[in-house]
Amino acid sequence: MVIKDAKFITSNTRADLCPQTDLPEYAFIGRSNVGKSSLINMLTNRLKLAKTSSFPGKTQLINHFLINDDWYLVDLPGYGWAKVSKDSREAWRKMILYYMKNRPNLACVFVLLDSRLPPQKADLEFMELLGTMGVPFVLIFTKTDKQSGTKTDMNIALYLKTLKETWEELPMYMKSSSSTKEGREEILQFISDVNQR
Ligand code: GTP
Ligand code: MG
Known part of the structure:
Protein backbone atom coordinates (compact mmCIF):
# COMPACT_ATOMS: atom_id res chain seq x y z
CA MET A 1 0.00 0.00 0.00
CA VAL A 2 1.23 3.48 -0.85
CA ILE A 3 0.92 6.13 1.85
CA LYS A 4 -0.03 9.23 -0.08
CA ASP A 5 -1.12 11.29 2.87
CA ALA A 6 -0.81 11.16 6.66
CA LYS A 7 -2.08 13.89 8.94
CA PHE A 8 -2.49 14.45 12.64
CA ILE A 9 -6.16 14.99 13.54
CA THR A 10 -6.69 15.09 17.32
CA SER A 11 -5.30 14.28 20.77
CA ASN A 12 -7.83 13.27 23.40
CA THR A 13 -8.25 11.59 26.73
CA ARG A 14 -11.74 10.37 25.86
CA ALA A 15 -13.00 8.10 23.13
CA ASP A 16 -16.18 10.15 22.68
CA LEU A 17 -14.07 13.19 21.76
CA CYS A 18 -12.13 11.26 19.11
CA PRO A 19 -13.09 11.77 15.45
CA GLN A 20 -16.68 10.70 14.75
CA THR A 21 -16.16 8.35 11.85
CA ASP A 22 -17.04 5.08 10.20
CA LEU A 23 -13.52 4.74 8.79
CA PRO A 24 -11.56 1.82 10.26
CA GLU A 25 -8.86 2.52 12.82
CA TYR A 26 -5.81 0.60 14.00
CA ALA A 27 -4.42 1.29 17.47
CA PHE A 28 -0.86 0.77 18.69
CA ILE A 29 -0.37 -0.26 22.26
CA GLY A 30 2.31 -1.81 24.42
CA ARG A 31 4.71 -0.98 27.20
CA SER A 32 6.13 2.53 27.33
CA ASN A 33 9.21 2.88 25.14
CA VAL A 34 8.48 -0.26 23.10
CA GLY A 35 8.38 1.87 19.94
CA LYS A 36 4.70 2.58 19.16
CA SER A 37 5.12 6.17 18.03
CA SER A 38 8.30 5.33 16.09
CA LEU A 39 6.47 2.56 14.26
CA ILE A 40 3.70 4.96 13.22
CA ASN A 41 6.35 7.29 11.79
CA MET A 42 8.08 4.41 10.04
CA ASN A 63 -3.74 10.47 19.04
CA HIS A 64 -5.55 10.04 15.74
CA PHE A 65 -3.74 10.20 12.41
CA LEU A 66 -5.76 10.05 9.20
CA ILE A 67 -4.09 8.05 6.44
CA ASN A 68 -4.95 8.49 2.74
CA ASP A 69 -8.28 10.03 3.90
CA ASP A 70 -9.36 6.41 4.27
CA TRP A 71 -8.34 4.96 7.64
CA TYR A 72 -6.79 5.97 10.96
CA LEU A 73 -3.69 5.03 12.90
CA VAL A 74 -4.04 5.61 16.63
CA ASP A 75 -1.08 6.17 18.92
CA LEU A 76 -1.84 5.31 22.54
CA PRO A 77 0.05 5.90 25.78
CA GLY A 78 2.07 2.92 26.98
CA TYR A 79 1.72 0.88 30.14
CA GLY A 80 4.08 -0.86 32.52
CA TRP A 81 6.33 2.07 33.23
CA ALA A 82 7.69 1.57 36.75
CA LYS A 83 7.68 5.22 37.80
CA VAL A 84 3.96 5.70 37.27
CA SER A 85 1.81 6.21 40.39
CA LYS A 86 -1.09 3.93 41.19
CA ASP A 87 -3.54 6.74 40.41
CA SER A 88 -2.02 7.37 36.97
CA ARG A 89 -2.08 3.66 36.23
CA GLU A 90 -5.77 3.55 37.12
CA ALA A 91 -6.43 6.63 34.94
CA TRP A 92 -4.61 4.93 32.04
CA ARG A 93 -6.66 1.79 32.48
CA LYS A 94 -9.93 3.72 32.51
CA MET A 95 -8.99 5.72 29.43
CA ILE A 96 -7.94 2.64 27.45
CA LEU A 97 -10.95 0.54 28.50
CA TYR A 98 -13.30 3.38 27.61
CA TYR A 99 -11.51 3.84 24.29
CA MET A 100 -11.77 0.17 23.35
CA LYS A 101 -15.42 -0.09 24.37
CA ASN A 102 -16.46 3.03 22.48
CA ARG A 103 -14.77 2.74 19.10
CA PRO A 104 -16.92 0.38 17.02
CA ASN A 105 -14.65 1.24 14.07
CA LEU A 106 -11.60 -0.20 15.88
CA ALA A 107 -10.55 -2.81 13.30
CA CYS A 108 -7.53 -4.20 15.11
CA VAL A 109 -5.12 -3.46 17.96
CA PHE A 110 -1.41 -3.96 17.39
CA VAL A 111 0.20 -5.10 20.63
CA LEU A 112 3.88 -4.17 20.47
CA LEU A 113 6.40 -6.34 22.30
CA ASP A 114 10.14 -5.70 22.59
CA SER A 115 11.70 -8.55 20.59
CA ARG A 116 14.66 -8.65 23.03
CA LEU A 117 12.65 -9.40 26.15
CA PRO A 118 11.13 -12.57 27.57
CA PRO A 119 7.33 -12.49 28.09
CA GLN A 120 6.38 -9.65 30.43
CA LYS A 121 3.52 -9.87 32.92
CA ALA A 122 2.08 -6.48 31.88
CA ASP A 123 1.83 -7.59 28.24
CA LEU A 124 0.29 -10.98 29.04
CA GLU A 125 -2.27 -9.26 31.28
CA PHE A 126 -3.11 -6.74 28.60
CA MET A 127 -3.67 -9.50 26.04
CA GLU A 128 -6.00 -11.22 28.53
CA LEU A 129 -7.96 -7.98 28.75
CA LEU A 130 -8.24 -7.75 24.96
CA GLY A 131 -9.36 -11.38 24.85
CA THR A 132 -12.02 -10.77 27.51
CA MET A 133 -13.29 -7.73 25.61
CA GLY A 134 -13.26 -9.59 22.30
CA VAL A 135 -10.99 -7.00 20.66
CA PRO A 136 -9.04 -8.47 17.72
CA PHE A 137 -5.27 -8.05 18.06
CA VAL A 138 -2.02 -8.87 16.35
CA LEU A 139 1.45 -8.96 17.95
CA ILE A 140 4.37 -6.94 16.64
CA PHE A 141 7.85 -7.75 17.91
CA THR A 142 9.75 -4.45 17.75
CA LYS A 143 13.37 -3.25 17.57
CA THR A 144 14.64 -6.30 15.68
CA ASP A 145 17.66 -4.25 14.54
CA LYS A 146 18.99 -4.38 18.09
CA GLN A 147 19.94 -8.06 17.97
CA SER A 148 20.58 -10.91 15.53
CA GLY A 149 17.70 -12.46 13.62
CA THR A 150 18.41 -15.78 15.31
CA LYS A 151 18.06 -14.25 18.75
CA THR A 152 14.81 -12.53 17.74
CA ASP A 153 13.37 -15.80 16.41
CA MET A 154 14.39 -17.66 19.57
CA ASN A 155 12.67 -15.03 21.70
CA ILE A 156 9.53 -15.16 19.58
CA ALA A 157 9.44 -18.96 19.83
CA LEU A 158 9.67 -18.68 23.61
CA TYR A 159 6.91 -16.09 23.60
CA LEU A 160 4.58 -18.27 21.55
CA LYS A 161 5.30 -21.21 23.83
CA THR A 162 4.25 -19.12 26.83
CA LEU A 163 1.09 -17.95 25.06
CA LYS A 164 0.16 -21.54 24.22
CA GLU A 165 -0.25 -22.16 27.95
CA THR A 166 -3.29 -19.88 28.07
CA TRP A 167 -4.45 -19.26 24.50
CA GLU A 168 -6.24 -21.92 22.48
CA GLU A 169 -5.45 -20.11 19.26
CA LEU A 170 -2.24 -18.13 18.90
CA PRO A 171 -2.50 -14.54 17.67
CA MET A 172 -0.91 -13.58 14.39
CA TYR A 173 2.48 -11.91 14.75
CA MET A 174 4.88 -9.76 12.75
CA LYS A 175 8.37 -8.34 13.31
CA SER A 176 9.39 -4.70 12.98
CA SER A 177 12.26 -2.28 13.13
CA SER A 178 11.77 1.43 12.82
CA SER A 179 15.46 1.70 11.89
CA THR A 180 15.66 -0.86 9.07
CA LYS A 181 11.94 -0.65 8.18
CA GLU A 182 11.58 -4.37 8.59
CA GLY A 183 7.87 -5.23 8.73
CA ARG A 184 6.66 -2.11 6.95
CA GLU A 185 5.24 -3.82 3.87
CA GLU A 186 3.79 -6.70 5.86
CA ILE A 187 1.99 -4.45 8.34
CA LEU A 188 0.62 -2.16 5.61
CA GLN A 189 -0.51 -5.19 3.60
CA PHE A 190 -2.29 -6.54 6.66
CA ILE A 191 -4.09 -3.21 7.14
CA SER A 192 -5.00 -3.07 3.46
CA ASP A 193 -6.44 -6.59 3.63
CA VAL A 194 -8.53 -5.80 6.72
CA ASN A 195 -9.75 -2.53 5.16
CA GLN A 196 -11.08 -4.49 2.19
CA ARG A 197 -13.05 -6.98 4.25
P1 GTP B 1 5.68 5.89 24.95
O1 GTP B 1 5.04 6.94 24.12
O2 GTP B 1 6.49 6.43 26.05
O3 GTP B 1 4.71 4.86 25.43
O4 GTP B 1 6.78 5.10 24.04
P2 GTP B 1 6.66 4.52 22.57
O5 GTP B 1 6.27 3.09 22.65
O6 GTP B 1 5.83 5.40 21.71
O7 GTP B 1 8.18 4.54 22.08
P3 GTP B 1 8.91 5.54 21.07
O8 GTP B 1 8.43 5.31 19.69
O9 GTP B 1 8.82 6.93 21.62
O10 GTP B 1 10.40 4.98 21.12
C1 GTP B 1 11.12 4.87 22.34
C2 GTP B 1 12.61 4.85 22.03
O11 GTP B 1 12.96 3.66 21.32
C3 GTP B 1 13.09 6.01 21.16
O12 GTP B 1 14.38 6.39 21.61
C4 GTP B 1 13.16 5.40 19.75
O13 GTP B 1 14.11 6.03 18.92
C5 GTP B 1 13.58 3.97 20.08
N1 GTP B 1 13.09 3.02 19.07
C6 GTP B 1 11.81 2.81 18.72
N2 GTP B 1 11.69 1.86 17.79
C7 GTP B 1 12.95 1.45 17.52
C8 GTP B 1 13.50 0.47 16.63
O14 GTP B 1 12.81 -0.24 15.88
N3 GTP B 1 14.85 0.32 16.64
C9 GTP B 1 15.66 1.06 17.45
N4 GTP B 1 16.98 0.84 17.41
N5 GTP B 1 15.18 1.99 18.31
C10 GTP B 1 13.84 2.18 18.34
MG1 MG C 1 4.69 7.02 22.15
Missing part, protein backbone atom coordinates in the same frame (compact mmCIF):
# COMPACT_ATOMS: atom_id res chain seq x y z
CA LEU A 43 4.84 3.12 8.47
CA THR A 44 3.84 6.57 7.25
CA ASN A 45 7.38 7.60 6.24
CA ARG A 46 6.94 10.77 8.32
CA LEU A 47 9.78 11.27 10.77
CA LYS A 48 7.90 13.53 13.16
CA LEU A 49 4.25 12.66 12.75
CA ALA A 50 4.00 10.97 16.16
CA LYS A 51 6.16 12.30 19.00
CA THR A 52 8.86 9.92 20.19
CA SER A 53 11.36 10.00 23.04
CA SER A 54 14.06 7.85 24.57
CA PHE A 55 12.29 8.41 27.91
CA PRO A 56 9.25 6.23 28.59
CA GLY A 57 5.88 7.95 29.02
CA LYS A 58 6.14 10.31 26.04
CA THR A 59 2.70 9.60 24.55
CA GLN A 60 0.02 10.53 27.10
CA LEU A 61 -3.10 10.93 24.97
CA ILE A 62 -5.13 9.10 22.32
Whole structure:
Protein backbone atom coordinates (compact mmCIF):
# COMPACT_ATOMS: atom_id res chain seq x y z
CA MET A 1 0.00 0.00 0.00
CA VAL A 2 1.23 3.48 -0.85
CA ILE A 3 0.92 6.13 1.85
CA LYS A 4 -0.03 9.23 -0.08
CA ASP A 5 -1.12 11.29 2.87
CA ALA A 6 -0.81 11.16 6.66
CA LYS A 7 -2.08 13.89 8.94
CA PHE A 8 -2.49 14.45 12.64
CA ILE A 9 -6.16 14.99 13.54
CA THR A 10 -6.69 15.09 17.32
CA SER A 11 -5.30 14.28 20.77
CA ASN A 12 -7.83 13.27 23.40
CA THR A 13 -8.25 11.59 26.73
CA ARG A 14 -11.74 10.37 25.86
CA ALA A 15 -13.00 8.10 23.13
CA ASP A 16 -16.18 10.15 22.68
CA LEU A 17 -14.07 13.19 21.76
CA CYS A 18 -12.13 11.26 19.11
CA PRO A 19 -13.09 11.77 15.45
CA GLN A 20 -16.68 10.70 14.75
CA THR A 21 -16.16 8.35 11.85
CA ASP A 22 -17.04 5.08 10.20
CA LEU A 23 -13.52 4.74 8.79
CA PRO A 24 -11.56 1.82 10.26
CA GLU A 25 -8.86 2.52 12.82
CA TYR A 26 -5.81 0.60 14.00
CA ALA A 27 -4.42 1.29 17.47
CA PHE A 28 -0.86 0.77 18.69
CA ILE A 29 -0.37 -0.26 22.26
CA GLY A 30 2.31 -1.81 24.42
CA ARG A 31 4.71 -0.98 27.20
CA SER A 32 6.13 2.53 27.33
CA ASN A 33 9.21 2.88 25.14
CA VAL A 34 8.48 -0.26 23.10
CA GLY A 35 8.38 1.87 19.94
CA LYS A 36 4.70 2.58 19.16
CA SER A 37 5.12 6.17 18.03
CA SER A 38 8.30 5.33 16.09
CA LEU A 39 6.47 2.56 14.26
CA ILE A 40 3.70 4.96 13.22
CA ASN A 41 6.35 7.29 11.79
CA MET A 42 8.08 4.41 10.04
CA LEU A 43 4.84 3.12 8.47
CA THR A 44 3.84 6.57 7.25
CA ASN A 45 7.38 7.60 6.24
CA ARG A 46 6.94 10.77 8.32
CA LEU A 47 9.78 11.27 10.77
CA LYS A 48 7.90 13.53 13.16
CA LEU A 49 4.25 12.66 12.75
CA ALA A 50 4.00 10.97 16.16
CA LYS A 51 6.16 12.30 19.00
CA THR A 52 8.86 9.92 20.19
CA SER A 53 11.36 10.00 23.04
CA SER A 54 14.06 7.85 24.57
CA PHE A 55 12.29 8.41 27.91
CA PRO A 56 9.25 6.23 28.59
CA GLY A 57 5.88 7.95 29.02
CA LYS A 58 6.14 10.31 26.04
CA THR A 59 2.70 9.60 24.55
CA GLN A 60 0.02 10.53 27.10
CA LEU A 61 -3.10 10.93 24.97
CA ILE A 62 -5.13 9.10 22.32
CA ASN A 63 -3.74 10.47 19.04
CA HIS A 64 -5.55 10.04 15.74
CA PHE A 65 -3.74 10.20 12.41
CA LEU A 66 -5.76 10.05 9.20
CA ILE A 67 -4.09 8.05 6.44
CA ASN A 68 -4.95 8.49 2.74
CA ASP A 69 -8.28 10.03 3.90
CA ASP A 70 -9.36 6.41 4.27
CA TRP A 71 -8.34 4.96 7.64
CA TYR A 72 -6.79 5.97 10.96
CA LEU A 73 -3.69 5.03 12.90
CA VAL A 74 -4.04 5.61 16.63
CA ASP A 75 -1.08 6.17 18.92
CA LEU A 76 -1.84 5.31 22.54
CA PRO A 77 0.05 5.90 25.78
CA GLY A 78 2.07 2.92 26.98
CA TYR A 79 1.72 0.88 30.14
CA GLY A 80 4.08 -0.86 32.52
CA TRP A 81 6.33 2.07 33.23
CA ALA A 82 7.69 1.57 36.75
CA LYS A 83 7.68 5.22 37.80
CA VAL A 84 3.96 5.70 37.27
CA SER A 85 1.81 6.21 40.39
CA LYS A 86 -1.09 3.93 41.19
CA ASP A 87 -3.54 6.74 40.41
CA SER A 88 -2.02 7.37 36.97
CA ARG A 89 -2.08 3.66 36.23
CA GLU A 90 -5.77 3.55 37.12
CA ALA A 91 -6.43 6.63 34.94
CA TRP A 92 -4.61 4.93 32.04
CA ARG A 93 -6.66 1.79 32.48
CA LYS A 94 -9.93 3.72 32.51
CA MET A 95 -8.99 5.72 29.43
CA ILE A 96 -7.94 2.64 27.45
CA LEU A 97 -10.95 0.54 28.50
CA TYR A 98 -13.30 3.38 27.61
CA TYR A 99 -11.51 3.84 24.29
CA MET A 100 -11.77 0.17 23.35
CA LYS A 101 -15.42 -0.09 24.37
CA ASN A 102 -16.46 3.03 22.48
CA ARG A 103 -14.77 2.74 19.10
CA PRO A 104 -16.92 0.38 17.02
CA ASN A 105 -14.65 1.24 14.07
CA LEU A 106 -11.60 -0.20 15.88
CA ALA A 107 -10.55 -2.81 13.30
CA CYS A 108 -7.53 -4.20 15.11
CA VAL A 109 -5.12 -3.46 17.96
CA PHE A 110 -1.41 -3.96 17.39
CA VAL A 111 0.20 -5.10 20.63
CA LEU A 112 3.88 -4.17 20.47
CA LEU A 113 6.40 -6.34 22.30
CA ASP A 114 10.14 -5.70 22.59
CA SER A 115 11.70 -8.55 20.59
CA ARG A 116 14.66 -8.65 23.03
CA LEU A 117 12.65 -9.40 26.15
CA PRO A 118 11.13 -12.57 27.57
CA PRO A 119 7.33 -12.49 28.09
CA GLN A 120 6.38 -9.65 30.43
CA LYS A 121 3.52 -9.87 32.92
CA ALA A 122 2.08 -6.48 31.88
CA ASP A 123 1.83 -7.59 28.24
CA LEU A 124 0.29 -10.98 29.04
CA GLU A 125 -2.27 -9.26 31.28
CA PHE A 126 -3.11 -6.74 28.60
CA MET A 127 -3.67 -9.50 26.04
CA GLU A 128 -6.00 -11.22 28.53
CA LEU A 129 -7.96 -7.98 28.75
CA LEU A 130 -8.24 -7.75 24.96
CA GLY A 131 -9.36 -11.38 24.85
CA THR A 132 -12.02 -10.77 27.51
CA MET A 133 -13.29 -7.73 25.61
CA GLY A 134 -13.26 -9.59 22.30
CA VAL A 135 -10.99 -7.00 20.66
CA PRO A 136 -9.04 -8.47 17.72
CA PHE A 137 -5.27 -8.05 18.06
CA VAL A 138 -2.02 -8.87 16.35
CA LEU A 139 1.45 -8.96 17.95
CA ILE A 140 4.37 -6.94 16.64
CA PHE A 141 7.85 -7.75 17.91
CA THR A 142 9.75 -4.45 17.75
CA LYS A 143 13.37 -3.25 17.57
CA THR A 144 14.64 -6.30 15.68
CA ASP A 145 17.66 -4.25 14.54
CA LYS A 146 18.99 -4.38 18.09
CA GLN A 147 19.94 -8.06 17.97
CA SER A 148 20.58 -10.91 15.53
CA GLY A 149 17.70 -12.46 13.62
CA THR A 150 18.41 -15.78 15.31
CA LYS A 151 18.06 -14.25 18.75
CA THR A 152 14.81 -12.53 17.74
CA ASP A 153 13.37 -15.80 16.41
CA MET A 154 14.39 -17.66 19.57
CA ASN A 155 12.67 -15.03 21.70
CA ILE A 156 9.53 -15.16 19.58
CA ALA A 157 9.44 -18.96 19.83
CA LEU A 158 9.67 -18.68 23.61
CA TYR A 159 6.91 -16.09 23.60
CA LEU A 160 4.58 -18.27 21.55
CA LYS A 161 5.30 -21.21 23.83
CA THR A 162 4.25 -19.12 26.83
CA LEU A 163 1.09 -17.95 25.06
CA LYS A 164 0.16 -21.54 24.22
CA GLU A 165 -0.25 -22.16 27.95
CA THR A 166 -3.29 -19.88 28.07
CA TRP A 167 -4.45 -19.26 24.50
CA GLU A 168 -6.24 -21.92 22.48
CA GLU A 169 -5.45 -20.11 19.26
CA LEU A 170 -2.24 -18.13 18.90
CA PRO A 171 -2.50 -14.54 17.67
CA MET A 172 -0.91 -13.58 14.39
CA TYR A 173 2.48 -11.91 14.75
CA MET A 174 4.88 -9.76 12.75
CA LYS A 175 8.37 -8.34 13.31
CA SER A 176 9.39 -4.70 12.98
CA SER A 177 12.26 -2.28 13.13
CA SER A 178 11.77 1.43 12.82
CA SER A 179 15.46 1.70 11.89
CA THR A 180 15.66 -0.86 9.07
CA LYS A 181 11.94 -0.65 8.18
CA GLU A 182 11.58 -4.37 8.59
CA GLY A 183 7.87 -5.23 8.73
CA ARG A 184 6.66 -2.11 6.95
CA GLU A 185 5.24 -3.82 3.87
CA GLU A 186 3.79 -6.70 5.86
CA ILE A 187 1.99 -4.45 8.34
CA LEU A 188 0.62 -2.16 5.61
CA GLN A 189 -0.51 -5.19 3.60
CA PHE A 190 -2.29 -6.54 6.66
CA ILE A 191 -4.09 -3.21 7.14
CA SER A 192 -5.00 -3.07 3.46
CA ASP A 193 -6.44 -6.59 3.63
CA VAL A 194 -8.53 -5.80 6.72
CA ASN A 195 -9.75 -2.53 5.16
CA GLN A 196 -11.08 -4.49 2.19
CA ARG A 197 -13.05 -6.98 4.25
P1 GTP B 1 5.68 5.89 24.95
O1 GTP B 1 5.04 6.94 24.12
O2 GTP B 1 6.49 6.43 26.05
O3 GTP B 1 4.71 4.86 25.43
O4 GTP B 1 6.78 5.10 24.04
P2 GTP B 1 6.66 4.52 22.57
O5 GTP B 1 6.27 3.09 22.65
O6 GTP B 1 5.83 5.40 21.71
O7 GTP B 1 8.18 4.54 22.08
P3 GTP B 1 8.91 5.54 21.07
O8 GTP B 1 8.43 5.31 19.69
O9 GTP B 1 8.82 6.93 21.62
O10 GTP B 1 10.40 4.98 21.12
C1 GTP B 1 11.12 4.87 22.34
C2 GTP B 1 12.61 4.85 22.03
O11 GTP B 1 12.96 3.66 21.32
C3 GTP B 1 13.09 6.01 21.16
O12 GTP B 1 14.38 6.39 21.61
C4 GTP B 1 13.16 5.40 19.75
O13 GTP B 1 14.11 6.03 18.92
C5 GTP B 1 13.58 3.97 20.08
N1 GTP B 1 13.09 3.02 19.07
C6 GTP B 1 11.81 2.81 18.72
N2 GTP B 1 11.69 1.86 17.79
C7 GTP B 1 12.95 1.45 17.52
C8 GTP B 1 13.50 0.47 16.63
O14 GTP B 1 12.81 -0.24 15.88
N3 GTP B 1 14.85 0.32 16.64
C9 GTP B 1 15.66 1.06 17.45
N4 GTP B 1 16.98 0.84 17.41
N5 GTP B 1 15.18 1.99 18.31
C10 GTP B 1 13.84 2.18 18.34
MG1 MG C 1 4.69 7.02 22.15
